[in-house]
Amino acid sequence: MFPNRRNRRLRSSAALRAMVRETSLSPEDFLVPLFVTEGKGIREGIPSMPGYFRLSLDHLKNEVRELWAMDLKAVLLFVKVPDNLKDNRGTEALNPEGLMQRAIRAVKDACPDMVVLTDVALDPYSEFGHDGIVQDGRILNDATVEVLSAMGVSHAAAGADLVAPSDMMDGRVRGIREALDQSGYTNTGIMSYSAKYASAFYGPFRDALDSAPVAEAGIPADKKTYQMDPANRREAIRETLMDVEEGADIVMVKPGLCYLDVVREIRNAVELPVAVYQVSGEYAMVKAAAERGWLDHDAVMMEQLLAIKRSGADLIASYFARDAVKLLG
Ligand code: PBG
Secondary structure: OOOOOOHHHHHOOHHHHHHOOOOOOOHHHEEEEEEEOOOOOOEEEOOOOOOOEEEOHHHHHHHHHHHHHOOOOEEEEEEOOOHHHOEOOOHHHHOOOOHHHHHHHHHHHHOOOOEEEEEEOOHHHEOOOOOOEEEOOEEEOHHHHHHHHHHHHHHHHHOOOEEEEOOOOOOHHHHHHHHHHHOOOOOOEEEEEEEEEOOHHHHHHHHHHOOOOOOEOOEOOOOOOOOEOOOOOHHHHHHHHHHHHHOOOEEEEEOOHHHHHHHHHHHHHOOOOEEEEEOHHHHHHHHHHHHOOOOOHHHHHHHHHHHHHHHOOOEEEEOOHHHHHHHHO
């Protein structure tokens, strides 16, 4: 009898669909990005990221307690650095009493078991908004790696569980690993932004941290000499395999949705956990369309997160983490 196999049989009820579902989301899948700012009692909205805020340390503590109660167990910290503390070498990044260092301690104080991951890159500290030191119209690689390595040690000393270099300098994973080990932080891990593309989807994040690159010192206002060309797939595998070799504990692809082919290939190529960063522009697009009533916010959000997971992500850094976990119930 035609047809022999009727694929619709297993779709005929919610219970059957649940039985044969291949992918699911759970709170443990998420890394929650948090933006930290100086001051007290501050919870500032970010216009291009509706529903997301910059938090002063007191609010940060409340936030992580709430996240923990929702089974969200990992946060990825970013700081908004006051303009007067920015320079070309990221000097403030190494201040043991700097905002990042205080933020790490505040999270551990409020919620000792929360896994703390920290952004390691110069851009929030750079007067030029670049992830590296600028000299003679170039971004210096090896001199930047030295600062990033010291930054990693400083975050480890403050209590970070994993440091997360997002700068795309060559050799930074090895540099950071060696520096951590030499300083006795053998248990501090590295989540490397291994395949990070020069994407236009980072705009709202740069608003949040006031960290957009400026066209100055002979360098255009983009990051194309260090972040990857969106046209490249094989190069992403090479970058990632090198980070594994250099000692990364978790590798990452960023942004998310436009790069799921890359996620799948990396998932097949490495044994380490793979994280995906669903970035600020991806979040903003869903919020904007939903505000206009053009898309169903929750349904689109869950479909996108599921697609990221299906493509091979073990972990998802997402501004939707809270909303999604609420829906998971
Ligand atoms: C900076 C950094 C960026 C993001 C994470 N770390 C921006 C950039 O590279 O310019 C983007 C995250 C997002 O858009 O949500 N090193």
